[in-house]
Structure formats: structure tokens, C-alpha cells
Amino acid sequence: MGKKIVAALFVAFIIVLPSFSQPYHQYIDPFIGSEGEGHIFIGPSVPFGMVKPGPDNNKYSNSGYVSDSLVPIFGFSQIHVSGTGGGAKYGNISLMPYTGQFDMYDEGSIFCDERAETSYYGVKLKKWNIDVELTTTAKASFHRYVFSLGKKGVKVDAGAFLDEGNLPDSREAQHLVGSEIEIVSDYAVRGYNRVRGGWNNGTAYTVYFYAEFDQPFESFGTWKGNDVFKSVESQADTGEKTGAYMSFGENSSDTVQVKIGISFLSSLKAKQNLESEISHWNFDRVLNEGQNLWEEMISRIEIDESATYEQKVMFYTGLYHTMLMPVDRTGENPLWLSPKPYYDDFYALWDTYRTSHPLLTLITPSRQADIVNCLIDIYKFEGYMPDARSGNYNGRTQGGSNADVLIADAFVKGLPGVNYGTGLHAMLKNANIPPGGNEEKEGRGGLTDYNSLGYVSTRFVRAGNRTLEYALNDYCIAAVAKGLGRNGEYRRFLKQSDNWKNLWRDIEHEGSRGFIMPKDAAGNWVDSIQCDRKDGRVSYVQYDPLAQEWPICVCWWCGFFYEGTSWEYSLFVPHDVPGLIDQCGGSNAFQKRLDTFFENSYYNVANEPSFLSPCLYHWIGRPELSSKRVHQIIDDNYNISRSGIPGNDDSGSMSSWLAFHMMGFYPNAGHSYYLLNTPYFKETVIHQENGNDFIIRAENLSENNCYIQSAILNGKSYNKAWIEHNNIVAGGELIFIMGSKPSSWGHEIMPPQDIK
């Protein structure tokens, strides 16, 4: 009897206790992706926050950070990006606490006790036994230093930045343009760092700051170049690196706090930002406010309590990464005034158009509309929407003009508040006017070929993926044109969306027939390219569907494809998969191709071009094979370790890809539907801005019960392996009935071709 009562009470306890899941931000692990290829930024940020203070211990790391406590941290700078590749950007306004005499050449300190959570980073600098903690608001950061014995000092380096080039005009590196520092009082210092270059070879951007300490410093000095000037209050900008150091007296507290306002307009504006965002000295209050902002965002999607800890961490960290960038710099645009919002650090749309922006469209459609309107505004003021942008400068464009996809995706999903009329103008600018120069900044390179020949020929680099991506971009123009009643453009661009076929060569490789291959301007297939001239010989690389002539024969950006092979890219026709299947010789041949692709590891998990490919089985009526591929890829490559992201996160792209698949549905950007797959969670609830909830349930879900037997949408039987955005927006419930054997669910009806 006693045992029964205890058991009953126990059961009762479990039933009535509120969910233990919240807050969800406890599941965010900023360290995921900080090792390996992820290049994740580990410091604190608010959602889409302009200021991202974090530890720098490697000048050539894209995040400024390498996960090795024996590599000394040399500073905590205020601006970073997350998940990028290529040359690094930012790393400006670097603060460093130290003990003892100021030493300009001090290399920093190895560290321990590193801890990071939502809106918080902490670490101990072993050299001086100083504990550093960071938190932040959108435009101001808050540092807390707890010193041990010795003379307390803080260095404010207005000259530092990441990835400084050796040569004055080395590509992708950052280069100094100017620097200035000014002691304002015995509490405050202001100044700026002006830098150009970086990954997008951008024109100069300036990061202004206004830093305020919570106690007066006793003495200070400033430096310019290699010269240090004790008690000299300012160093004007004469093109050299400047900075200041301040020492605190014996009677000062062991804990020194400093708040740093940041601006891209001026240091007075940085001061104003600081005063309006952090008007007090309560570190924990700022930390909590940041966590609340994150909680408000990520709790819009709730997963069921029974998900494993690892799943929760993967999912919520995935959402977190998706909302680090682009950054909201409204009111901080040094280039023009506009009533529209201003965002920067699109890094890059080539990556994020596929999953990040579709995910934002669900979580925060109002902000996604702001982002799209910002892209259109950039077209208005500068002439072209970006495909990437950082430091207030467009660039670089790796393939297509993918802002087109964001506009079309918003349009077909009925996202309100977007200026679609001007948006179409912006898309047409991409499609009609060549951008010129090296054609890396914006617009479509090789456009003169594409518009006259119907493909980009080998007289332009990246001719392969450009042709494919322009075909998708043109489909997007057709979709918007059709919706706006512009039939001439609809017909023209629908036709152009077939242009990928102009590069389809009838060759066989590894049992599959037909691949995207290079063609010259006269219409002849190109079989090989020159590679090297050595020892009097000229070597050639044969073009086959696995050829990768970059970066060995030609530069990274100079091959026929960008960061991929023909095996990968020949699966890239998201707007016409049925047409692709035809070209491949029908469903059976296509399935064989897909199987070969995955089994021979031609699939590259670490990059974006093949993001949709695991789901291509849907179009041959075999959604369960898609689910199988997806789960295999995730189980093999994603986890919660520091190297738990298999490639550059690219501003949250890999993370949002993961988050969608864990929920069990996946977008095809530019189209209004989502493909359905086996979820990871028994239940997912999407709380939308319009007040509607959409619930996905997977009944009987288990490791064995991984096959969808049937589905019920809002109480009715549902046998399509895809749903419409409208289904989600309207609210409702989708239930998968899971089982242990493959079924014929979803075999009959293919995803729609919206606009043909």
C-alpha cells in the first residue's frame, strides 16, 4: 500500500509540475561551432545586435577566436561577425585589462575558466589572474573586470582590427585608414577606428566609441604608432594606430566596470547610444535584459519537453545562430538618411536565402519585412541590392543576385509591409544592367553573356553556378512579375529560368547521364582548362563532373563553379526539379543519381550549394528517402560539441538548415511550400506574430518509428509530403503518424510548380 501511494504521488507530481524546459535560452550554447569549421562567434549579442563584444586571440580567425586556451587573448573587441569564411572583418575597439606597467607589446594572456551562455561571456586571464565578463545591449557593451593583486590597468586600443594585410592593397585583408583617441575626463575616453578591406574589399568604415568607467582612473597615457605619451590626452588621426591606457589607484575597487557605446556615425552618437541603452551600472540587469530578448524570440518555437537535452541544445542554439545576423543598424547609417530600417552584415545572402531568411519569415515576419525593405532601400540609394554586405559596403557576390530570392519568397508567402513594386525594379536592375568592374561587388557578373547567349560562357569566371543561380533568380522575377500583373516580364523571365539547360551536356559519369559543363561564347563545349606552365610544359585539367580546377589551377573565385563540383551543382534547379529529373532521364535515373551522390560522398555537408539536395527524393515520390538522408547527415555531422557544425555557419545558415530539419519541414526558398520529413521532436509549436499557433506532432515517434505512415492536417487526412506557408500562417495542427516501416505516404502528389 505504501509503495502504491508513493508511486501515485510520484506520478501526480510529474503530471502537475510545470514544464522544466524554460527558460529556453538555457539551451543556447555559444561554444557550438567555435572549433572546426563553424567559425562561430562566442561572445554575447542581443538578437540582430550591432555590438558583439568578444575575446580575440587570433587575428586571422573570422570570429577573432580560436578555441585553445593556450593561445593568448590579446583583447576584447566590440564588433564581430559569426560563421564567416575568407578574410576576416571588424574586430575594432579592443579593450584589455592588465596588471602592472603598461606594455605596448604585451601579447596578452592564456586563459581558463571560460564560460559562455546567452548574453554572457566570462573568462579568467591567467597571466594576471583577472576575471573578465562581458554582456551587451544592441549598441553598447558592458565589461566587468575583477582584478587580483597589483596595479590595475585597462588598455583601450583604437588601432586594432582583425586580419591586417601585410601589403597595403592585399585583397580580403583589412587595412588601417585612421585611428583617434581622446581622454574626455578621468572616467571616459572616446575615439574611433577607421578601416577598409576585409572579405568584401570594402571601402572604409569607421567604428566610433565612447567608453565610460565606473570609477576614475588615476593616471593615463595615449599612444600613436610606436610612441607612448604619458598624460597626453589625445592623439589626432594622422593615419597611425592610436590607443590609451589607464591605471586605477590603490583605493579603487578590485572590480572595474566599463561600458562602451558604439556608433558608426560619431563618438558623441556612441555616447548617446550608451546613455540611452545602459543608464546604470548593473551588469546583471543588462545580462538579464539580453536573455529576456532572446527568450522572447526563441520561445516562439516550443518543442516538447521529452526531446533530449542534446536535441534542445542543438535546436535552440540553431535558432540563436540564425538571429545573430544581419545586424540592425537603423539610425547608424553613415551613408544616407531614410525612414526605412538599415541592416548590415549580410554575410551572405548566397548562404542565408536558403534557410535563414525562410526561418525568420516564420519566427519574426515583421523583421523579415524590415530586412527586405532594407535591401530595396540599398538599391534605391546605391543602385543595387547586395548579395553580401559588411562595413557599409556591398560585396562580394559569389554566384547569383540572391536578394531576388528574398523578395520572391516574401511575395509568394504574402509577407505584408514589403514594397514589392520597387522590389521588382531592384530585381530587374540585377537582370538588366551589368554591374561592371570585377563584378564581385553586386549585381550579376557575366550578365552580358547570360542575356545574349542564354548562359554565362567561359570568358567569365564562375560561369557554371552563375548560370544556374541566375536561372533561379529569373524564376523569382517571373513569380513577382506574375503576381504584379506584369505579363511581359513574367513570360520573359519564366523562359530565362530554363537557361540552366543551355549548359546541360550529355555526358556520362559514374552511371549518371547529363551534367552542367562549361561552354565557350561560340557555343562549343570546353573539355579542359590550362592549369600550369612548368618545365616547358603546359598542363591541363580535364573537365569532368568532379573536376575542381580551383584553387590549384586558378584562384578560389576563378573556376567554372564556386566551391563545388558539377556533381553537386547539377542537382541545383530548385525552381524546376521535375525538369531536372527529365534531363536526368526520369525518376529511376534520378534516384540512382541521388544515391550515387550521397553514397560516393559527392555531397558536401559543409557548404550551402547542396542544402536542398537531400530532399530531392520528394520529387520522385519517395519522401521517406529524403528523411533518411537528412537524419543520416544530421546524426553524422551535427552535435553539441564545440565542433558540432560541419562547415562555416555563414551567419546562421547551417544552423537554420538544422533547425528546420529538426522540426520536420524544410523550405524551398522562393516557393510557398515546405517539404515534410520525419521530425526529431514529438511536438513543435510555432507561436506566430499574428497570434496563430501551428503545431506539428509526430505520434509514436521513436528511433524505430521513423517512417511517416500517414498525416492529418487540421483533422483531415493529408497525403502530400509538403504543406503551404498559408497552412502555417492560418494556424492549425499537422499530425504525423509514425511507424517502423516505409509506407506510400506522400508518394502520389509532387510539390507544386507555382507559376508555370
Place this chain on the structure above:
Amino acid sequence: MGKKIVAALFVAFIIVLPSFSQPYHQYIDPFIGSEGEGHIFIGPSVPFGMVKPGPDNNKYSNSGYVSDSLVPIFGFSQIHVSGTGGGAKYGNISLMPYTGQFDMYDEGSIFCDERAETSYYGVKLKKWNIDVELTTTAKASFHRYVFSLGKKGVKVDAGAFLDEGNLPDSREAQHLVGSEIEIVSDYAVRGYNRVRGGWNNGTAYTVYFYAEFDQPFESFGTWKGNDVFKSVESQADTGEKTGAYMSFGENSSDTVQVKIGISFLSSLKAKQNLESEISHWNFDRVLNEGQNLWEEMISRIEIDESATYEQKVMFYTGLYHTMLMPVDRTGENPLWLSPKPYYDDFYALWDTYRTSHPLLTLITPSRQADIVNCLIDIYKFEGYMPDARSGNYNGRTQGGSNADVLIADAFVKGLPGVNYGTGLHAMLKNANIPPGGNEEKEGRGGLTDYNSLGYVSTRFVRAGNRTLEYALNDYCIAAVAKGLGRNGEYRRFLKQSDNWKNLWRDIEHEGSRGFIMPKDAAGNWVDSIQCDRKDGRVSYVQYDPLAQEWPICVCWWCGFFYEGTSWEYSLFVPHDVPGLIDQCGGSNAFQKRLDTFFENSYYNVANEPSFLSPCLYHWIGRPELSSKRVHQIIDDNYNISRSGIPGNDDSGSMSSWLAFHMMGFYPNAGHSYYLLNTPYFKETVIHQENGNDFIIRAENLSENNCYIQSAILNGKSYNKAWIEHNNIVAGGELIFIMGSKPSSWGHEIMPPQDIK
């Protein structure tokens, strides 16, 4: 006996007295060109000076000024350009003294007692009886205000600028981006004005200032937008106009002086510029230093004492105008660091390549080399040399890529210190890579046509003058390529320099046969263009050699020619006049064409395209007819009145054209020779940087004796109507023997074709 002694003494007195001519800067009249079309800036400047403080009384005037004392002056701003057309630029950091209460909406004051001389401007503001005087150094201006009775005030407007657009994105207008002001102490105020747009639709530039008064102000206020804040020390940049006003107490002096340091980097740098350039409060000392700088430059060319006062004023004011722009902003480049000099306000090379830069090559070859190296540096850091540039932004390109001509001109004249190797790369960039976008910023618009068809077709605007100017630019590339031993390029571009013939249509007009006419991309001549659609009818404009379809049918920049007709442009083949004469049907037909051109007033004195045309008679062996035309044009159109310049001075172009012709020799930019004509002066001495003097004498010159009978060069008979740059550089003496009848001097030997 008494009278004889007096006469002898008088003669002795005249003989031994030194020349009364100097200083030459007394002949500079800043008012010439301030009325009519000249658009001249009348305030003080040092040679090539970055800071040009001056009176503003019209926001839409290119110089900020209209010569009408009943139009109130509303401020004295620190940055201006001289002689430009189209939308205005600059007019930033505007100071205004006033008496009584500060009134934000005060419209300024009508004026009188206006006086301007070299390095000085003075005027009385009638409303308050305040006398304003301005002088300047390169980077700082010096204002002196003498007040009458009443409370003395000074307004510092950090939000003002010229030609503000009504709509946020109106073309050619300037638009606010930001503004900030900060009271530093009771002596000083700092801040900035950030603006974009203007004639070249440029990206944002920022003018920073640091202003210091010679006595403390008693009270102050600042404003932002429409709100005024008494005693509030600063207004941070939130995208609104800001400013400050300061009032001086009763015990303060009636004379208030203020020095304003300017920078394009920061206000601390502006302060540093101020401290290093004007470390004292002696207005007259700064004025004298400025005048000395001008004297040092213009006295390098000395004309004979017997020239008329009017001639002296025209000539030295001409030299003065030539050296106002471009401006030396070395150390003030907010975009990159470089050991090379940095110049801005090339406004525009399309105008100045013809005469201004050849004149600088004679007067100050070291600076000309700096300018050319700067253009090449801009190519290095931004991708293209400018054809025009202001506000740190290239643009706009009216026709060809004329930095090419500066490089070739320097090369064939053996100008030392120029990086010709990289210069050739920069020229090849223009010739090979289309600039994209609207093709107005830099590079060659329509290049894809020009390089595939051999001409720019009617699918591009300005196809006519672009084709002609590219042909000249290509000749220039050939000249440099040949000199550097690059024979492939030499041959290619020499051939392309004939491309103008591809638009030569065999039609007759007004007795002349053959004109540059529009052709479509299929190779068909175009006879008419659509003009208007009105009342159900479509109207057309027939293309004939006088047609001017802009700006009535199409926009100013959208016609077949830019700012000219076919009659004008069909004479524009500076690199192959013999070839042009052939196309025209030989010498007799060409003379008839020229006579018709001038007698029917098809010649436009007010613009640059026909600059060389009056001298084309040289190529049919009739140099005296060139001289006759030149003198007629000058006598009819140039004088020392306020409207004494017949067209926009365009950064000194009209002025340098005049100066050359008054000396009696005239350049053909891109070639090493000068054409010889009847001078205005009996003697001209050019003192060169290399220490050599070159003297031109015209013996027996008078109004009747205007024909060159013969010439002697360095003691030997000289019968060519042109000389080489080398003749000048080596020093020497050229004597014209003048007479009252035409002779056959110069009829035999034509100017050379350097590189064929």
C-alpha cells in the same frame, strides 16, 4: 640748360627704376567670372587649397554666390568649387556674424563695400553694419568680423550646404546625412557636416571643423532641427541639422576673429591642421603668406611691362583660376592610406585635360606629376581613375576616360616622377573593363559596343562624343604603349584610334560633306529619334549635323552628343587632323568647313569641345587664319568685367585656354608640340622649375602688325608654326617678327603625327 637737366634726370629715373609690374598678384581680380556663365568662386584660397571660405547668398549657385548685393548673404562656408556647372557641391560649415538675438530663421543680410583680391575677401553686411573679412591657408580659414553697436553674435551652422534636394533621392542635389556640434570651451566649437549627392551623385563625405575664437563668448546655445537649446553644449548626430550660436559680452572687443580648421578625417585633425597652419592671431600675416604663395606661382610666367592693364589682369587672373583646383588633400583622405599625394575636386578632366593640365605641366611640373600619380593611385585603390571626382567619389564621366590623356601628355613630354607602368595598367582598365551600372561614375560607358563594333551604337547615350573621345584616349594608350615597348597594345590602340571614322556619314550640310552621325548596333545609320508622345501623335527629330535632341526630347546626358552638335564634334579628332581633313575632302573643303563653322556661329565659345578648333587652320598650312580666329574670339568674349568669362570656367579650363593664347602658343593635349599663334604680349618669360627660362618675343607687335612674318628660335630661322615641349624645357628664345600683312610663314610644315 635747366630743362635739359630735368629731362635727363627724368629719363635716368625711368631707366633705372625697377619694373612697376610686381607683385603680379595685384592683377588677380577674383570677381572676373562671378557674373554670367563663369560660376567663379570669389573667396580666398591658396594655390590648390583645400579650404575656400566665401560668401554664400544663393543655395543653387555652383559657387554659392550670385553677384547681386540685394540678394542676402546667409553665411560664409569653408568649402567651395570654382567654375562648375550642374548641381552644386559643398558649401559646408557656414559661419555668420550677426547682432542682437539669435534667430534661427534669419535670412541673412544684403551687402555693400565688397572687395576681393588675392587671398582676401571683404564685405559689409548692411543689416547689422558688420564688416566681414576672410583669408585662408590650405586647411584653415581665418574670419575677421568688425561689429558696430549691439550684442555681438556668431552663428556656426554645421547643417548647411548648397543645393539641397527637395526629394530624398533627387539627382545632382546634395542631401543631408548627418550633422553634429559640440561646444569645447568658451573659445572653441567643433563638429561636422555629412552630406551625399551633388553633381556627381556621390556617396557621403564629411567635413569636420574645429573653430577657435580670439576671445571667450559669454553665452551660447545649440540647435538640432527646429529646436534651440540654450546653454546645451552638444548635439549628437541623429540625422538632423545642428549648429551653435555664441554671444560675446559687452566688454569684448568690437573685432571678433575666428579661425576654422577643416578636415575630412575628424574634428581633432581639424584642430591639428589649424594649430599647425595658423598658430597666431595675425590676420594680415596669413593674408600676406597667401599672397606670397600666389606670387611664387604666377611670377613663374612674366609678361612684358608694356602689356595693357586689361591684358595683365586677364592673364594673371587666368593663371590664378587654373590653380584653384584640383585641391591638395594629401593627409586628408578618409578612404585609404598611401605615400602618394591625394587630390580631389577634378571637376572635370573632360574640361581640364585640354589646357589646364598642359599649363600646369609648364608652370609646376612637379605638382602635375603628383596629380598624375594621384590619379593612378585612385585606380589602384578604387579600380578606376576618375574623369571627375569630388567629395571623395569618382564621377561623373561626360565623355571619354580622359585621365588617359593626362598620362599620355605627361609621357610624351617626358614629365619625370610619374609611375607610367602602372599608369598604362590604369589606362588599359578603362579600355578593357566596362564600369557597369549607369556608367557615369568612371571608366568608359558603352565599352562593350566600342570594343565589339568599333563604335558606340545608339543603344547607349552620348554615343557620338564617346566614340570620338575614346578614339583620342586610345591614341593616348598607343603613345604610352609604344614608349614602353608594348608593341601589341601599341598596334591595337593605334588602330582603334581610327574608330571615329566608323561614325563618319557621307552627308552634306551647309556646303560641307561628311559628319559624325548616329549608327545603331546592326550598323545602320539612324535618321531620327523619337521625341515626344502627345495628343496621340509621336513626334520625331531629324538627325542633321545641327540637331540637338537634348534636353528637349531626351535628358541633358541622354543625347547622341554631350553639350554640342555634330558640326562641333565633327571637328574633334585632335590626334589625326590630317585624317580628318582627308575625310572632309581635302584642304580647300576643310578651310571652307572651318569658315562656315565660325561664320555661321556653329562654334560654341562657352564650352570645351571646340577648344582646339580655332587652331585647325594650322593643318592646312594657314596658321595666320588660326591666329585671326583666336584673337577674334578672345576680343569678342573675354574681358575683365565680372562676366568676362563666356562659359563655366570649369575648374580653370576657360582661363587656361585664354592664358595660353595670350602667350601665343597652344597645346594639343596628348601630343608633345604646341601650335604657334600671334601673341598678345611683346614678351613672355617662362621661368621653369628646372632653372631654364624660355622667352617668347614678338617684335614690332601692334594692332596692325598682327601677322607673323618670320620666326627665330635660339638664333636660327624657324619656319614651323609649332614647337616641341623639349624646346621649352631646354630653355631658349623664340622671336616672332611681326608685320602688317599675311605671310607664308608656317605654311609648309604641318604639326607632327608623333606615333604613326
